[in-house]
Structures are given as structure tokens and as C-alpha cells.
Amino acid sequence: MKLCKLIKKRILVGSILTLSIFCVGCSNNSSESTLDKDTLIVGIDDAFAPLGFKDESGEITGFDIDLAKELAKRLNKKIIFQPIDWTMKESELKSGNIDLIWNGYTITDERKNKVDFSVPYLKNKQVIVTLADSNINSKSDLANKKVGAQSESSAVAAMEKEEDLYSSFNGGGAITFEDNNQALMDLEAGRLDAVVADEILVRYYLSLKGEDKFKILEDNFGEEEYGVGIRKGDTGMVDAFNKAYKEMQEDGTLKEISEKWFNKDITIKIE
Incomplete structure (x- = not known):
């Protein structure tokens, strides 16, 4: 029994020592520039x-x-x-x-x-883009509409600040996608009513797809900087x-x- 306890004690001490060395290594790495x-x-x-x-x-x-x-x-x-x-x-x-x-x-x-x-x-805005023939002309028109955005993006964060409006979207919030291109393609296919995204990206996308197919609203979800x-x-x-x-x-x-x-x-x- 004493031998077993001694072995267990040595194993415990060894484990603690190993963990300590590992933590020191982590600390050194985190301090490197x-x-x-x-x-x-x-x-x-x-x-x-x-x-x-x-x-x-x-x-x-x-x-x-x-x-x-x-x-x-x-x-x-x-x-x-x-x-x-x-x-x-x-x-x-x-x-x-x-x-x-x-x-x-x-x-x-x-x-x-x-x-x-x-x-x-760079300066940027979170703009609202719809199809050209959409009856959405202001932020208030987004109530009960399917609104898309990139997951974990500043567009979602900006919309969430306007709680009442955001919760009024179809589904209780934005429909999120892995990237903005997927959201904009769903808008073009008619599966979304609007997309909120960075103005720089939206204008570039529209220049490739045809600006006459879309419209960017005057209303937006705020200016920002990159x-x-x-x-x-x-x-x-x-x-x-x-x-x-x-x-x-x-x-x-x-x-x-x-x-x-x-x-x-x-x-x-x-x-």
C-alpha cells in the first residue's frame, strides 16, 4: 500500500511539474510580439x-x-x-x-x-440593398421582411442596436450566411427581401451583376471605419x-x- 501511495505521489508531482513548464511556455509565447x-x-x-x-x-x-x-x-x-x-x-x-x-x-x-x-x-457604411422593383424604401419597411447578412459581421451588430426594428424582421432577426456573397445571391434569387452589408462590398458586387437590378436605400445602419x-x-x-x-x-x-x-x-x- 505504501509503495502504491508513493508511486501515485510521484506521478502527481510529475504531472504538476509538466503542467507548470507548459504554462510557462504559454506565457512566454503570449508575450512575444x-x-x-x-x-x-x-x-x-x-x-x-x-x-x-x-x-x-x-x-x-x-x-x-x-x-x-x-x-x-x-x-x-x-x-x-x-x-x-x-x-x-x-x-x-x-x-x-x-x-x-x-x-x-x-x-x-x-x-x-x-x-x-x-x-x-477606410470609411464604410452598413447599407441596405434590395432588388430594384422592391417596395422597401426605408428602414421601417423592413418589418416582417426577410433580411440577410453575414454571420458575426458588423452589419448584424449594427442592426441589433436598433432592437425594435431588428426583432420585427421575419423570423425575429437577420438570416445569416457564411459570407456576404451568399446573402446577395439569395437576394438576387428572390429568397431574401433585403441584405445589409458593407457599402464597399455591395457597390463592387452591383458593378459586376448590373446596378439596374438593385437599389441601395438612402437609409443605412451607420458609418464605420476599417x-x-x-x-x-x-x-x-x-x-x-x-x-x-x-x-x-x-x-x-x-x-x-x-x-x-x-x-x-x-x-x-x-x-
């Missing part, structure tokens, strides 16, 4: 045109992609674009599976509790990003990339 890495892994939604998406050949392209490549070059880093489940973006960042969230990522107070943000680089999500507490990466962004602004690189995708400079200027 993204700047210590040679390669940056950027988490994206690869169906968010024109910011980050797959072209006809399957290559990932877009405004945010060009911006990220240029910034990585200035930080002397290699870069990998990793498509992720957008509903898990903050978890992917926190766990270290990705180093940056960069693809039309709206800055919100709620998200500031989970990540640190770069300076804002930023890059950086691991909480990684001030080194935040400072390096903001410095490189300002340099790109001052030497005209931002303007050049913006004009390539939007035919004008729509980037946010920082002092």
Missing part, C-alpha cells in the same frame, strides 16, 4: 471583394491584399494570406493561428476588448504598423493602391 516573426499570417474572408477575394484563377487579390503586401515589405516580413471562418476571427488571432485580422474589419468598442487596432484606413486587428497588448506591432501606414500615405503608395481599386483615393489620412 508579432514583430519577432519572419512571416506574418493574415486572416481573411476570401469572399470580400474588392478588399480580399479569390479571382477567376483562384488567386487571392484585392485592395487589402495589396496594402498588406506593401506593409509586409516595409517591415521586412514574408506574408501568408489564410482564409478563415470569419465568425472565429478573434479566437484565431488570440490562439496564434493568425497574426493579423485584415479584410474589411470594422473597428467597434466590443472588438476593442478582444484585439488592438491599427489606425483606421482597421487591422492585432493581438491584444502587442504595442510593438501596433506602432510599427501605424508608422509604415503613415510612410505609405506620405510617399503616395496608399493613393496609388486606392486608385487601382476604386479609381480614387478613399483612404483615411492620419496626422
Whole structure:
């Protein structure tokens, strides 16, 4: 019996020691800055045109992609674009599976509790889009209508702030999809009455599908700004990003990339 107790005690002590070493390792990893890495892994939604998406050949392209490549070059880093489940973006960042969230990522107070943000680089609105012949002409007309949006998106968060209106939708809330393209395709097929999504994405989608088929309402669910999500507490990466962004602004690189995708400079200027 004494021998059994001794063996159990040694096993317990060994387990505690192993766990302690593991935790120390975790702590050390969490304190490392993204700047210590040679390669940056950027988490994206690869169906968010024109910011980050797959072209006809399957290559990932877009405004945010060009911006990220240029910034990585200035930080002397290699870069990998990793498509992720957008509903898990903050978890992917926190766990270290990705180093940056960069693809039309709206800055919100709620998200500031989970990540640190770069300076804002683009302005956006959450717009309401319907088919051209729809009788929906204002937000109030959305009552009892089927309204679509991307799951865990800023569009859903913006609608939820208007509780009475949101709960009046058919089904008691928005019908959510894995990405905005699926929602917009359901709208085009007549399975939805309206979609709420980022204006930048909607206008690009309409330019490809035919703007005469749709209408964007004057009413919207608010203006917002895009930023890059950086691991909480990684001030080194935040400072390096903001410095490189300002340099790109001052030497005209931002303007050049913006004009390539939007035919004008729509980037946010920082002092």
C-alpha cells in the first residue's frame, strides 16, 4: 500500500511539474510580439471583394491584399494570406493561428476588448440593398421582411442596436450566411427581401451583376471605419504598423493602391 501511495505521489508531482513548464511556455509565447516573426499570417474572408477575394484563377487579390503586401515589405516580413471562418476571427488571432485580422474589419468598442487596432484606413457604411422593383424604401419597411447578412459581421451588430426594428424582421432577426456573397445571391434569387452589408462590398458586387437590378436605400445602419486587428497588448506591432501606414500615405503608395481599386483615393489620412 505504501509503495502504491508513493508511486501515485510521484506521478502527481510529475504531472504538476509538466503542467507548470507548459504554462510557462504559454506565457512566454503570449508575450512575444508579432514583430519577432519572419512571416506574418493574415486572416481573411476570401469572399470580400474588392478588399480580399479569390479571382477567376483562384488567386487571392484585392485592395487589402495589396496594402498588406506593401506593409509586409516595409517591415521586412514574408506574408501568408489564410482564409478563415470569419465568425472565429478573434479566437484565431488570440490562439496564434493568425497574426493579423485584415479584410474589411470594422473597428467597434466590443472588438476593442478582444484585439488592438491599427489606425483606421477606410470609411464604410452598413447599407441596405434590395432588388430594384422592391417596395422597401426605408428602414421601417423592413418589418416582417426577410433580411440577410453575414454571420458575426458588423452589419448584424449594427442592426441589433436598433432592437425594435431588428426583432420585427421575419423570423425575429437577420438570416445569416457564411459570407456576404451568399446573402446577395439569395437576394438576387428572390429568397431574401433585403441584405445589409458593407457599402464597399455591395457597390463592387452591383458593378459586376448590373446596378439596374438593385437599389441601395438612402437609409443605412451607420458609418464605420476599417482597421487591422492585432493581438491584444502587442504595442510593438501596433506602432510599427501605424508608422509604415503613415510612410505609405506620405510617399503616395496608399493613393496609388486606392486608385487601382476604386479609381480614387478613399483612404483615411492620419496626422
